[in-house]
Amino acid sequence: MNKISQLISLLGGTGAVAKELKIQPSAISNWKKLNKIPSSKHKAILELGSFLNINIENFLPAKKLRDFKFKILLIISGGVASYKSLEIIRLIKKTNINLDVVMTKSAQRFITPLLVTSLTEKKCYVDLFSVEDETKMNHISLARSPDIILVAPATANIMAKLANGLADDLASTILLASFSKIILAPSMNPVMWNNLATQENYKKLKDRGIKFIEPDTGDMACGESGAGRLPEPKLIVESILSDINKDQTLASQFKNVSILITAGPTIENIDPVRFVSNRSSGKQGFEIASELTKRGGKVTLITGPVNIPFPACENIIQVNTAHEMLDSVYKQLPADILICNAAVADWKLVPKTSSNKNFDLNNKIKKTNSSLLFETIKNPDILATIAKGNLRPKIVIGFSAETNNLKKNAYSKLISKNVDLIVANNVSNNKVFGEDYNKVCLIEKNNCEEWETQSKKSVAFNLVNKINNLLNNYNQRGINAK
Ligand code: CTP
Numbered sequence: 387m388n389k390i391s392q393l394i395s396l397l398g399g400t401g402a403v404a405k406e407l408k409i410q411p412s413a414i415s416n417w418k419k420l421n422k423i424p425s426s427k428h429k430a431i432l433e434l435g436s437f438l439n440i441n442i443e444n445f446l447p448a449k450k451l452r453d454f455k456f457k458i459l460l461i462i463s464g465g466v467a468s469y470k471s472l473e474i475i476r477l478i479k480k481t482n483i484n485l486d487v488v489m490t491k492s493a494q495r496f497i498t499p500l501l502v503t504s505l506t507e508k509k510c511y512v513d514l515f516s517v518e519d520e521t522k523m524n525h526i527s528l529a530r531s532p533d534i535i536l537v538a539p540a541t542a543n544i545m546a547k548l549a550n551g552l553a554d555d556l557a558s559t560i561l562l563a564s565f566s567k568i569i570l571a572p573s574m575n576p577v578m579w580n581n582l583a584t585q586e587n588y589k590k591l592k593d594r595g596i597k598f599i600e601p602d603t604g605d606m607a608c609g610e611s612g613a614g615r616l617p618e619p620k621l622i623v624e625s626i627l628s629d630i631n632k633d634q635t636l637a638s639q640f641k642n643v644s645i646l647i648t649a650g651p652t653i654e655n656i657d658p659v660r661f662v663s664n665r666s667s668g669k670q671g672f673e674i675a676s677e678l679t680k681r682g683g684k685v686t687l688i689t690g691p692v693n694i695p696f697p698a699c700e701n702i703i704q705v706n707t708a709h710e711m712l713d714s715v716y717k718q719l720p721a722d723i724l725i726c727n728a729a730v731a732d733w734k735l736v737p738k739t740s741s742n743k744n745f746d747l748n749n750k751i752k753k754t755n756s757s758l759l760f761e762t763i764k765n766p767d768i769l770a771t772i773a774k775g776n777l778r779p780k781i782v783i784g785f786s787a788e789t790n791n792l793k794k795n796a797y798s799k800l801i802s803k804n805v806d807l808i809v810a811n812n813v814s815n816n817k818v819f820g821e822d823y824n825k826v827c828l829i830e831k832n833n834c835e836e837w838e839t840q841s842k843k844s845v846a847f848n849l850v851n852k853i854n855n856l857l858n859n860y861n862q863r864g865i866n867a868k
Contacts, residue, residue: 388421389700393445397434406434436530445698456630457484459532459566461557462502464492466607467539467573467616472497474538475505477623486511488528490544490557514556525556529563536626537561538599539573539616542584548596549587569629571599571622576612593823593841599625639854640683644721646779647675648728648768650690652708656737656760657751664729665819668692670785671727673846675699681850686721688714690728707731708765715768719777723853726769726784733762770803780860781853783807786829789814796829806830806856809849828852 387395394414397403404411407430417423423431428446435442458478462471471493478485487502488511499510514525529535537544537557544557548568553559561568570591578584579601592598599622602615616622649671653663668689675687676697685699688711696702703718705711708730715724737745740757751758773782782805786796789812796810808829811818818824824845828835837848 387702388418389445389698390421390423391418392696392698392702393423393431393442394418396440396442397431397438403431403434407431436526442698456482457486457532457534458626459486459488459528459535459560461488461490461535461537461540461544461560462493462497463490463537463539463541463544463557464495465539465541465573465616466496468493468496470616470619471538472501472505473619474536474622475502477619479505481627486528486532488512488557488560490555492541492543511556514559525559526563528556529560530565532564532566534567534569534626534630535561535564536569536571536622538571538622540570542572542574542578542581542587545570545572545584545587545591549590567597567629567633569597569599569626571616572601572614573616574601574614575606575608576610576614579614580612593844595841595843597629636681639681640678642684643682643723643857644684644686645678645723645725646686646688646715646718646721647671647678647725648688648711648715648730649675650692651729652690652711652731652765653706654708654731654734654765655706655747656735657745657747657749659750662731662733662735663690664731665816666690666692666729667820668694669820669822670824670842670845671725672697673842674725674727674849677843677846677850678853681854683723686718688718688728708734708768712766712768712771715772716777719772719779721779723781723857724769724772724779724783725853726772726782728768729787730765730768732765734765735760736763767803769805773804778804781806781856783809783853786810787813787818792827793829793834796827800829800831807852 394400394403400411400414404414407427423446431446432442460471460474462468475485475487485506486508487506489499489502494512499512502510511528547558548561551562553562572579588598599617601613602617603613604615605611606614650668651664651666653661655661672694675685676699679685679697679699686701686703687697687699688703688705690705690711703714705714711728711730737751738759738761739745739755740759745751769784772778784799784803784805786799786808788795788810792810792812796808800808810827810829811824813819822841823839824842825839826837826845828837
């Protein structure tokens with residue numbers, strides 16, 4: 387299924403989308419065939435996604451700074467550093483970035499919305515339940531339209547609300563309803579900053595992919611000193627501008643690179659009712675597919691049956707068995723990169739009677755049979771087959787799920803399967819399957835990196851950086867050889 391077909395199916399199917407957009411179903415079928423939506427319809431599609439509460443931005447071409455006006459929403463929460471946000475506004479106003487501002491109730495004790503409006507020359511939003519605001523720019527539009535939401539200063543309170551999903555005012559509701567990149571610039575008393583509760587919230591938010599502009603250390607307005615001061619506005623704005631540039635560069639890092647990813651478990655039927663499979667959730671492979679798509683890669687995800695939402699990527703192929711997965715991988719070759727993350731069932735189990743006779747597999751095996759035996763038939767090793775074959779992609783990456791001798795076993799898979807990199811993890815005690823966190827070890831021929839425990843999203847981000855290095859080295863070797 388191509389990317390646009392996936393998107394239409396997420397939005398309710400051809401008929402439903404045609405009805406919502408008041409256009410002919412044949413036009414939608416054409417979009418699916420061409421794998422493209424005309425730019426005149428992007429806004430309507432985004433609005434439909436937003437109405438249905440589905441994040442569909444990754445399905446459409448990424449916004450480019452030069453094509454669109456970049457939008458930042460600044461949320462000012464209440465602390466002695468609130469006044470510094472006025473300088474942040476002044477500096478952002480000097481760029482061509484479109485800025486909106488939301489203030490919390492306590493921020494208004496330090497500076498007034500009128501002061502903010504006099505700088506932005508725009509309405510400053512303060513109230514979740516304003517009838518007037520809801521008709522013009524409701525809290526969902528405020529949450530969805532910016533490319534970046536910057537909270538500066540971010541108090542311990544607003545961090546705690548976001549970390550725990552509280553939405554009791556305009557600012558916290560926007561933060562919860564947003565798909566945008568969120569950047570927090572905390573500012574508070576040093577004891578509050580170092581409090582275990584704040585530090586746990588900080589870690590939680592960081593693990594979820596929220597970016598922080600770390601507080602400075604020094605003398606505070608309250609007379610104490612330590613970490614908790616809002617960095618200078620100039621540094622905050624510079625950091626954001628450099629982030630925007632970095633994101634734009636990353637968005638095309640894998641442009642024109644084709645990537646095949648296998649993910650999830652495979653299943654092998656025993657009879658029409660029963661099957662053997664494993665505990666793989668597909669989460670890590672889906673995060674990698676999503677990250678590579680964000681960076682401009684042409685990603686085909688070949689996945690076994692999973693119970694998690696599909697990531698946005700060019701192409702998704704659903705399979706059941708190891709043989710189907712291998713066939714699908716073959717059909718998608720050649721590709722530049724292969725990442726085998728799937729937990730492939732190593733054996734097919736063929737049921738046999740006690741006298742070694744086959745069952746009729748069209749029918750359910752009844753328990754009235756005196757005994758049931760299984761013959762095991764080895765499945766193909768997809769990773770090794772492709773990595774040793776004629777159509778080997780430039781970079782081949784495998785995973786290694788181990789319960790003991792992690793590095794030794796992973797290294798022997800690296801060599802025996804002829805791959806460039808093995809991402810190994812310890813799966814004993816159900817520590818990885820279905821979880822959101824992962825602790826991995828990266829094994830190469832002459833290198834071994836042990837990464838600290840981090841979210842699967844973060845593993846995907848760092849792994850994609852690593853893959854980028856491997857690809858650059860490969861391309862460099864090619865240039866040197868010429
Ligand atoms: N793999 C594969 N096809 C298989 C088995 C494994 O493509 N039939 C790939 C996996 O996707 C993974 C790597 O090989 O990238 C290692 O898989 P793993 O299950 O850890 O090890 P196995 O090779 O199956 O060996 P063992 O189960 O004995 O550890």
